[in-house]
Amino acid sequence: MKKQFIKVKDFANLAKIKRQISDTLTGEKSAELKEALTSLISELDASEVEVDEVAFAEQVAELIKKYMSDPEAEVPAAVANAIAKKIKAVQDSIQRTGGDKISQKVKNEIAKAIFTAKKDDRKAIEDSIKKILVENGVTGLEFAEAVDYSISTKWEDLNPLLAKLKRTFMSKFFYSTDAMNAVAVIAKQWDKTSEAGVKKTIQAITTTPKEISTAYAYARQEMNQEDLDDIAEVGQESTFLAWINNELDLHLANTIMMAILVGDTINAAGKRLTKFETIGTKNATDAFTFVAGPATANNPTVSDVRKMCDTIHNPNGLPKVLCIAQSLLTDLSAYTYAAGGDVHYRTREEMAGQFGVDEIYVTDVLSNVTGLHAICLIPQGYWYKEKKALNVSWQDYAENRLNYMKEKNIGGAIHDLLSTAILKEGGTILVTLPEVG
Numbered sequence: 001m002k003k004q005f006i007k008v009k010d011f012a013n014l015a016k017i018k019r020q021i022s023d024t025l026t027g028e029k030s031a032e033l034k035e036a037l038t039s040l041i042s043e044l045d046a047s048e049v050e051v052d053e054v055a056f057a058e059q060v061a062e063l064i065k066k067y068m069s070d071p072e073a074e075v076p077a078a079v080a081n082a083i084a085k086k087i088k089a090v091q092d093s094i095q096r097t098g099g100d101k102i103s104q105k106v107k108n109e110i111a112k113a114i115f116t117a118k119k120d121d122r123k124a125i126e127d128s129i130k131k132i133l134v135e136n137g138v139t140g141l142e143f144a145e146a147v148d149y150s151i152s153t154k155w156e157d158l159n160p161l162l163a164k165l166k167r168t169f170m171s172k173f174f175y176s177t178d179a180m181n182a183v184a185v186i187a188k189q190w191d192k193t194s195e196a197g198v199k200k201t202i203q204a205i206t207t208t209p210k211e212i213s214t215a216y217a218y219a220r221q222e223m224n225q226e227d228l229d230d231i232a233e234v235g236q237e238s239t240f241l242a243w244i245n246n247e248l249d250l251h252l253a254n255t256i257m258m259a260i261l262v263g264d265t266i267n268a269a270g271k272r273l274t275k276f277e278t279i280g281t282k283n284a285t286d287a288f289t290f291v292a293g294p295a296t297a298n299n300p301t302v303s304d305v306r307k308m309c310d311t312i313h314n315p316n317g318l319p320k321v322l323c324i325a326q327s328l329l330t331d332l333s334a335y336t337y338a339a340g341g342d343v344h345y346r347t348r349e350e351m352a353g354q355f356g357v358d359e360i361y362v363t364d365v366l367s368n369v370t371g372l373h374a375i376c377l378i379p380q381g382y383w384y385k386e387k388k389a390l391n392v393s394w395q396d397y398a399e400n401r402l403n404y405m406k407e408k409n410i411g412g413a414i415h416d417l418l419s420t421a422i423l424k425e426g427g428t429i430l431v432t433l434p435e436v437g
């Protein structure tokens with residue numbers, strides 16, 4: 001009796017699939033099919049690109065079709081049926097036109113379920129969306145996936161610099177400012193003759209704890225029900241929901257990045273984002289930030305910016321990013337071929353080479369701090385922790401309004417020593433570059 005093929009729910013779990021095929025296809029005549037299937041999966045498993053479910057299903061279907069057409073080939077019916085069901089599930093959940101996951105009709109129904117939730121009840125919304133998927137014959141998608149396909153993008157990707165920071169699950173870490181070439185720190189050799197009976201020297205490092213604390217940062221919208229009715233009448237619920245999600249996520253991402261670079265001085269006291277270590281407001285060099293000054297007051301040059309960027313300690317060769325206002329970048333990139341000639345401007349890529357950085361992030365928030373000209377950082381050296389994210393909507397029937405809010409319990413701090421630097425008035429004027437040890 002042939003073994004029953006175990007149904008595959010997750011095509012990403014390729015190793016598990018391979019074991020199931022190996023356990024199922026045990027007959028001598030099915031050895032060739034088993035080899036073909038496992039070879040295909042091994043190839044996908046070794047691939048560095050994302051495996052596409054549709055392409056995978058089509059390739060498996062071709063193998064099954066080939067062996068089914070051969071009267072001499074033994075293909076367990078359970079295998080063919082299981083794969084056929086999976087292919088159908090993929091096809092049901094993916095609208096071929098435009099490669100979209102679910103139809104606009106279903107997206108609109110999902111958006112409506114979120115908008116018309118009677119209270120902040122994730123379970124009620126989840127049940128409504130699952131019901132919509134069932135009624136429309138959409139299979140192979142969980143609740144979160146259905147919502148993501150309808151409305152979402154990665155919130156941190158809405159700000160290109162925030163997307164480069166390192167997300168951590170740690171709340172506390174330790175660092176040391178001891179010189180790495182100090183006798184108390186460096187490694188030692190054991191001499192079996194002269195040090196017999198003597199204990200090996202213990203490395204003496206002084207460590208300091210640093211903590212990432214968090215608080216809720218939020219962005220909230222309120223919409224008139226009459227306006228939502230107009231949107232629903234023309235079938236644009238999902239488009240509007242995608243827009244409002246993007247809008248709130250964008251403001252969260254940009255405000256967090258502002259808090260990191262120059263601090264939150266825009267919001268009223270009590271509503272400011274204060275759980276992110278700010279780089280640009282520092283007035284003295286510390287273990288994590290070098291504070292440099294221009295050679296001539298209020299007149300930073302390319303050389304000043306380059307020297308500031310070069311103070312960053314980067315033993316692992318990680319990408320460095322320069323944050324600068326467009327007005328200063330324009331001034332520093334300007335040149336003329338000859339006296340009296342027209343002004344030309346070097347490209348951002350050329351200027352990145354001049355400054356010794358991998359990328360330039362243009363932002364005008366630097367003007368929020370008086371005397372601040374530029375910031376350079378290793379993005380991977382700045383760590384942030386997100387404990388929880390909330391996405392809620394609720395109706396206020398007393399005023400016929402819908403509230404929609406995105407909220408994150410989040411905070412961040414500089415982790416890597418001397419991984420940031422700033423150029424500001426009053427900083428250390430660099431004639432020669434300091435040693436970083």
